[in-house]
Amino acid sequence: MSPVNGPVYLDYAATTPVDPGVAAKMAECLTADGVFGNPGSSSHEYGDRARRVVDAARAQVALAVGAEPAEVIFTSGATEANNLAIFGVANYYRDQGRHLVTARTEHKAVLDPCRELERRGWRVTYLVPDTGGLVGPAQLAQALERETVLVSLMHVNNEFGVIQNIEALAAVCARHGGVRLHVDAAQSVGKCVVDFAVSGADLMSLSAHKVYGPKGVGALLVSRSSGVQLEPLQFGGGQERNLRSGTLATHQIVGMAAAFALATTDAAGVEAERGRISALQNRLWRGLEALGGVLRNGEPSNCVPHLLNLSFEGVEGESLLAAVRPHLAVSTGSACGSASNEASYVLRALGRDERLAESSLRFSLGRGTTESDIERAVDAVSAAVRRLRAIGGP
Amino acid sequence: MNYSELTRRCFDNAGAAAGVLSGACVGRGTAGSRRHGTWVQFDIEVAPVPAAQSRIVAARFLAFACPHTIAVAAWLAERSVGADCAAALPESVQALARRFDVPVEKLGRLLIVEDAWVAAATAATAAVAAAGMRVTIS
Numbered sequence: 056m057s058p059v060n061g062p063v064y065l066d067y068a069a070t071t072p073v074d075p076g077v078a079a080k081m082a083e084c085l086t087a088d089g090v091f092g093n094p095g096s097s098s099h100e101y102g103d104r105a106r107r108v109v110d111a112a113r114a115q116v117a118l119a120v121g122a123e124p125a126e127v128i129f130t131s132g133a134t135e136a137n138n139l140a141i142f143g144v145a146n147y148y149r150d151q152g153r154h155l156v157t158a159r160t161e162h163k164a165v166l167d168p169c170r171e172l173e174r175r176g177w178r179v180t181y182l183v184p185d186t187g188g189l190v191g192p193a194q195l196a197q198a199l200e201r202e203t204v205l206v207s208l209m210h211v212n213n214e215f216g217v218i219q220n221i222e223a224l225a226a227v228c229a230r231h232g233g234v235r236l237h238v239d240a241a242q243s244v245g246k247c248v249v250d251f252a253v254s255g256a257d258l259m260s261l262s263a264h265k266v267y268g269p270k271g272v273g274a275l276l277v278s279r280s281s282g283v284q285l286e287p288l289q290f291g292g293g294q295e296r297n298l299r300s301g302t303l304a305t306h307q308i309v310g311m312a313a314a315f316a317l318a319t320t321d322a323a324g325v326e327a328e329r330g331r332i333s334a335l336q337n338r339l340w341r342g343l344e345a346l347g348g349v350l351r352n353g354e355p356s357n358c359v360p361h362l363l364n365l366s367f368e369g370v371e372g373e374s375l376l377a378a379v380r381p382h383l384a385v386s387t388g389s390a391c392g393s394a395s396n397e398a399s400y401v402l403r404a405l406g407r408d409e410r411l412a413e414s415s416l417r418f419s420l421g422r423g424t425t426e427s428d429i430e431r432a433v434d435a436v437s438a439a440v441r442r443l444r445a446i447g448g449p
Numbered sequence: 450m451n452y453s454e455l456t457r458r459c460f461d462n463a464g465a466a467a468g469v470l471s472g473a474c475v476g477r478g479t480a481g482s483r484r485h486g487t488w489v490q491f492d493i494e495v496a497p498v499p500a501a502q503s504r505i506v507a508a509r510f511l512a513f514a515c516p517h518t519i520a521v522a523a524w525l526a527e528r529s530v531g532a533d534c535a536a537a538l539p540e541s542v543q544a545l546a547r548r549f550d551v552p553v554e555k556l557g558r559l560l561i562v563e564d565a566w567v568a569a570a571t572a573a574t575a576a577v578a579a580a581g582m583r584v585t586i587s
Contacts, residue, residue, distance in 0.1 A: 369513075371486065377452065377460060377516040410486065446467045446519060447483075448490060448511035 063428045063435075064384045067265075067421030068213055068242060068362055074267040077313040081269060084108065084306035094303045095294060105305050112312035116274060119315035120240075120261065121250035128275045128295045129308055133241035134164040136260035136275035137207075139299065140237040141168040143285030144205045144258070145177065148235075152202025158182040158190050159404035160214070165207050165239055178202075186406050187354025188217035192227045199231045209239040210259075211246060214386075214401040214417055215353030216362030218247055225255025235283050241265055241273070245318030245325070246359040251276050257283040263307070267422065268314030272307035275299075332420050333360035335429050339418060340365075342433030346440050352402055352415060363418045366402070367436075370443040372413030378439035379416070383432055386417040452516055453550040459520035466526035468509040470494050473580045478568025481514075481561040488513045489522055489562050491569035495534045495577050503534045503577060508569075517551045518558045524549075525566060536570050538563050 073081075083089040084105075094109045096102025110124070117124045130136045145155070157169055159181045169179045180198045184190050190208060199206070206228055211218050221238055228234040236255065241262040243249045251259050259276040263269055277283060277298070285298055292300040319325065340363055343349050348368035367375060376387045398412035407415070418432065452460065469477075470492035481487040494507040508526040512519045525539065532539060540548070542559045551559060 371513050371515060373450065373515040374460070374519060377450075410483070413486070442464055446463055446511060447488075447513040448469075 062380070062382055062384045063431050064423065065418045065420060065428070065432060066384045066386055067424075068216075068417065068419035069386060070264050070270065071267045071421055072423070073264075073269055073310065074314060074317060077268055077310050077317065080313045081306040081310040084309050090305060090309075092305075094305055095292065105303075109303055109305055109308055112308045115312035116261070116315050119249075119312075119319040120244065120259070120276065121252045121254075122259075122276045123279060125296075126251070126276050126279055128277055128298050129303060129311075130273050130275055130299055131271055132264070132273040133239065133260045133262035134273075135299075136262075136273050137162075137164040137237075137239055138168050139275050139285065139288055140258040140260060141165065141172070141205065141207060142288055143298070144235055144237070144283070145172055146286035147284045148204040152200070152204050153177045154180070154200050154202040154204065156180045156182065156195065156198045156203055156206045158184055158208055160184055160188060160212055160401045161207065161209055162213055162239060162241070164241075165209070169207070182208075183404055184217075187357060188212055188215055188352075188405055189354065189357060190219060190224065192220075192223045195224055195227045196231065199227070199234055201232075203231070203234050205235050205237060207237040207239070209242075210249070211240070211242040211359055212353070212401070213242050214362075214399060215364040215405070216242075216358040217353045218243075218357055218359060221254045221256060229255065233281075235281070242359075244315060246329075246361050251278070252280075257281045258285075263311035263314055266314050266318045269307050269310040272304060272311045274311070328422065329360060332424070335420055335424055335426065336360045336363050336418075338426070339363055339420075339429050339432060342429070343436055346437055350407075350411065352405060352407065361420050363420075364402070364415055365418070366407055366411040366415040367440050368411065368414070369447055370414050370440055371447070372398070372410075372415070374443055375414055375416065375439060378443060379435050382435035385432075386419070387413075387415065450516075452520075455524075456517055456520040456549045456551075459523045459549075460516040463512075463519050463523035466508070466510055466523045467512075468492075469511065470507055470509050473497065474573065474577050476569045476571065476573025476576050478565045478570070478572055480564035480568065481558075483513045486513075487515070487518055487558045487561050489518065489565040491522070491526065491565050493529070493534065493566075493569040493573040495573045497577060497580060503574070505529045505532050505534050505573075510565075514558065514561075515555065517549055517555055518562060521545055521549055521551070521559060521562055522565075525562070534570050534573055536567050536574070538566055 092101030092105040094105040114124045228236045235257040237258040238256040245266040262273045350366040352364040402412040479490040490511040510522040510526045
């Protein structure tokens with residue numbers, strides 16, 4: 056629950072607070088009385104203990120996402136995992152072709168590496184999803200070429216929450232000579248089922264801090280059965296199957312594993328929480344829909360319940376965010392809310408015009424969200440929109 | 450984006466100066482467009498009395514704009530009451546930008562405010578003249 060006098064926190068898709076139980080497990084790996092050793096130090100007991108803890112954490116992460124422990128490559132987060140997947144595949148298979156496929160609605164952590172490859176002479180096809188946010192299998196099939204070495208598509212979109220049908224997209228890649236498929240699943244764990252083995256993906260990026268784990272740790276799943284190969288991006292120690300050199304951050308890895316376990320092991324609890332979040336999201340939508348001139352971004356039937364992205368007609372985006380900011384912590388499609396000076400490219404890709412893309416708010420709900428938070432959010436946004444519409448004239 | 454205390458206060462309280470005016474001595478000026486992200490309208494009412502210096506008796510604004518622009522428009526509408534009706538902003542765009550800590554990339558929006566203000570003041574002056582009253586544009 057958000058502090059009574061502070062803004063209501065509805066930005067769980069940006070990050071989540073670390074679960075206290077997770078933090079306690081992390082703390083056990085930091086000090087002299089805990090597991091502080093270097094997991095790579097095989098010459099003494101301190102290192103062995105740390106390695107055993109990391110091995111257990113690796114198994115726990117793998118179990119949570121339907122992977123084998125040996126398929127888990129720990130990284131500093133999903134951004135690094137995305138970079139390792141894209142550049143790693145591109146560098147390894149560059150003699151087979153220099154073409155990639157992705158979508159315009161991907162996270163910058165995928166789009167920016169793709170643009171960098173374009174600067175290096177690669178060609179990239181950017182798929183435009185339908186107005187609901189989905190990339191269709193037929194659309195993907197049409198984009199694949201003989202020279203395509205990688206397809207990179209996200210599982211759950213971070214702005215509007217649509218869930219791509221990864222299995223269907225993977226089947227297209229398989230039919231097309233086994234084009235490798237990378238999936239950015241940074242937003243997925245704890246919000247919907249993630250099963251790496253069943254998905255058919257070759258590579259999958261994960262993040263800890265979106266699911267009540269610590270910032271600064273994530274993982275890239277690298278399929279063993281598909282035989283996908285990567286060139287490493289950093290060197291110096293050969294950790295993580297030579298794919299990600301550097302001393303393993305035991306406490307971060309333990310935190311990620313604990314968070315993933317909390318998010319996935321109690322199936323009934325996970326389903327109950329999903330139902331609770333879904334009811335709160337529906338209440339938020341009904342409350343704001345009553346304003347009129349409110350458009351929902353992303354096809355609701357294909358979206359995770361934790362995200363609600365709305366565009367408000369007749370209000371200027373930066374003013375909307377400024378008006379709600381004292382009351383709410385949310386993300387926006389407005390230029391002021393991001394480092395880049397543009398309306399949300401994701402919402403623009405869905406067909407929203409620039410003004411509507413700017414006047415959008417992303418509400419993301421989480422474990423701490425209460426009915427009271429939702430009521431405060433509805434009141435704050437309704438008051439802001441009514442006031443700005445009055446100031447904005449007819 | 451962070452805003453100065455003055456910008457925040459004027460933006461939060463902008464509703465008081467928002468609206469429209471009507472009457473024989475009211476001039477209206479608009480500038481910008483919603484489609485391009487910034488639209489501002491001023492209504493300025495001038496005292497219908499023969500005087501060497503006509504005075505603004507009321508001003509209102511409407512704006513589809515960012516917080517800086519709304520704050521400046523609201524401040525102008527409130528502060529102008531009792532001032533001479535002039536075909537110029539009471540302060541230059543540069544001075545307003547400093548007063549409200551407006552980022553340099555937003556200076557163009559203050560020019561829209563200026564265009565709307567000047568158009569309204571000019572229209573108000575013309576309205577009074579058309580009503581047969583003498584005013585002096587300073």
